[in-house]
Amino acid sequence: MQVELNKALVNRWFFVALTIGCSLVCASAVVSVSNFYGWGFGSFSADRYYQLSTSGAICAWIGISRLDTTFLPWFFFGVAPLLACLPYTWSFRSELMSGYFAQGTTRSTRCQCMLAKFAAVFLSSGLTVAAPLVLSYLVVSCFIPGYVPDPGEGLSVPIEESYPFSSLFFSRPTLYFLAITSFDFLLCGSWGVVVLAASFVVKNRVVLVAGSFLLQYFLHYANSTFMPLVFGNYFRLQYNLPSLLWPVANGDVPCLGLALALIALGTGGSLAYCLAKIRREQL
């Protein structure tokens, strides 16, 4: 497990994905902070509470991005499915072809090797998106006061009551940030291990990484075009990674229970499939 975690997290692809993610969120944070002061919010004394509560740190965070007027949050959440797969999802196929995985199985059982790989992929994929989200909150919190958003501020309130964890947003913003970040971590981790399971079938790593990204956009496309036609606008199934990671932008509120069930199904199903396949795989 230690070896796998080391390989997953001290790896240039993880570094590249993390650098891209962190650069995007830092740029977005700079825009939000400069807008906060540029729009005159910062000219008031913070403790006098003159400004809108929806211009606080939680609303400047990239997960809400009320103060960012650029395309950076769209870009970050748009490429997140690709970033999540970039660091380590392809490693199993690569090690299988090079014979490295077969070497590993001489030192422990196949299932143990697979479990370690599974955990490392889950962690690296999840962290690739969750770590920039944490960084974004840290950066904006250094410069923007942490107001608790007031639901009575009408149109300036970025999320509605029906959104996931909305009660936390209006009462304990930091807990809301932690809840959304954990949710995104689980989503990306789960997607990472689904791609890992797919690497039993897909032999080319470029196809694996780029194809998984395309698949998410196929889902997004089907969700935003044919689903409303079939089910009507009141039942839009936005269960694809770009929409689930950032529901605020898409305006389609996912059912939290169903999303968590999908995460559990993706992770559990992939684990069962990987363990079943590795027993029969010719190394």
Add this chain to the structure above:
Amino acid sequence: MTFWRCFRFDFAEGLRTSWPALVAIGAVGFANSVYFYSLLSFFPDGCASFGSFLVGFCEGVTAPSTQDLSRFRFPVAWLLGIALVLYATLRFPCRDVAGFGESVVVRCGKRATWWLSKCLWVAVYTVGCFVVAIVAVGLAAAVTGAPFALTIENLQGFAFYDPDVVVIGPWEPLAFLLTYAAMLVGLSLLQLTLSFLLRPSLAYLATLSLAFASALASSPLLPCEYLMAARSSLFVDGGVDSWQGFAFAALLALCSLVAGGVVFVRKDLVDTEVDE
């Protein structure tokens, strides 16, 4: 090994390995046209020709206003079309430089011959993808009974339709469609160069980033700006000029060809990983 023999080999081998992407592009083109047709039913005056269906496939989105980003809807169908075309030409050239492909490089005599052959393959295959999309869209148009004409009589049904913004019709989309094909070729060649300079996955990420940036921002320097009907001067006031886009695409293709050639000629091909 002559250039044409090398290209013939690439054509056959590339088609064998990359045909699923062609099928996917056809399926998306057909599905998008069916969806477009379903939108027309909401407009009593909405009549669509073959040209309308084609432009619907590469509609894109108007540039988002910085004041009201919350109403912006990302053009998923448009992005998917571009992502599929780029994906179709991503894998084969880099894979083909290893294993048996390495001996083909040697038998070509000059690396430049191999490189030019791959560039031609990428250009032909990209145009092929566009032709497949046109055929799929044409099929959908024929099924719905749309007249087989490029001229668009009515822009109702398009997401970018705004009577205050669109130019006076009827609209002739030929220049836009030619620019679309040329810009796709330019982007594919840029991706080919980047995939030898970096890695295929990163090259794909980089070219897709251009598409994302073009959808979310507006600048004539962003190549994918010319791939959106919603931002073309043929349809909307203040849009980008299609022929200017064509020239931009030619410049992009030429720069990629030259820069990629320089990179490839100096690249160490020994022990290139087969499955990368």
